[in-house]
Amino acid sequence: MGRKKEGVVEGFRVLTLTYRLSELQREQPEAVEQLVELFRRYRAVAAMHYWSLRLGLQEGVEQSLERAREELPSYWRKVFDSKSPLYAFNEIEKMKRPRKHVLKLPLIEALQLKRSPNEKQKLGAVLDVETSTIMIYLGNRQRLDLSIPERALRWLREKELEVAPLKPSKTVRIQWRPEKAQALKVQIVLRVERPQPPRPDPREALPCFVDINSSYGIAAIFASFDGQRVKVYETLKLRPPNRGRRLREAARRQRAAAHGSKPNVNYALARLSMRFDAKGWVKQAAAEIFRKAFAYAKGRSILMNFDIPDSEAVKNSHLQRTLLSVRRVAENLANWYGVYVEFRCFPSRRCPLCGGELKELKTTRTRVEKCEKCEFYDDHDYVPFYHYLKALGLPLPQWPLRGIRGLPDQSPGA
Ligand SMILES: [Zn+2]
Incomplete structure (x- = not known):
């Protein structure tokens, strides 16, 4: 249909013909x-x-x-x-314009450069560790030099060590956003390729079970089988920062800025605390879980499972998008470290001992599930972990995994 004219409507009919x-x-x-x-x-x-x-x-x-x-x-x-x-x-x-434009260049370290001086003309960017500079070649013999903070260089070194002896490839991404042209965003991307890790034997590996819960955040359980029983090393709960506290902190910073104490810093911090970086929080939480898993594994393989509710279940949760981004973040970290990761879901309302229905008990601090038929009870967030162990063919640990405070007395006759 052609250009629309003011005050004119257009009706149309279509005849379709097909030819071989x-x-x-x-x-x-x-x-x-x-x-x-x-x-x-x-x-x-x-x-x-x-x-x-x-x-x-x-x-x-x-x-x-x-x-x-x-x-x-x-x-x-x-x-x-x-x-x-x-x-x-x-x-x-x-139509909506794409917000950013990205130019990608291969990044080569100056050390590698010395070994192959002939390649110099083909380079897009060079990372010179000695002068802490990224040099970006622009053509026409022009070059843009960007200095890198010491902290960033250390981070690069740490990441490279994490995947040694594999060598990550490096790329520079230069982002251009026309409406935010006052800042140039430059990213260094490290990529590592490795064969898909095999699924480790649960009896030899460190099983790590991660439960994503729409009501509060993430719970992780680190355990291993010692030949007779399952030992639970740690139950870790991670919650996104409290919204109320964040906003109070922001208000405090704004007042400080208005009264002239370090206004730039305080305004910046106020903006930061108001705009909660949900994705950043997920990345930090996932990184902490991997870090702990490696510490407990002490060289053994890690077998990870992320139990992520489907999008329907967390639809009305303010954490919805955050929680659903966990899968991508976890997959990426698993690929980076070469960890075997699964995303299976396990029940939290069925008793892992007898299959009976679990009923929620109200306590002051924790959601506790108690079996209607047998004596089993534990923190709601840990129930899927027992089902996971059963699926792995491992014996169940002693329950509850952690002492639960404020539990109504369950013993008969009390
Ligand atoms: Zn039971």
């Missing part, structure tokens, strides 16, 4: 070949035109029209004419 291409090819081979060629050229030109309009790149719009004049017959070019009823790019300028 093989028949047309047999009858008019040259015409079909020309049609295919025309489409090939048209698509390349139209794609450039589309994205130039979408990104608001006047230069690209002009280039695509020039290419169209060179490569397409005039009547095929009507689609580029905004005054023609055939105009095909009506709504694009109103």
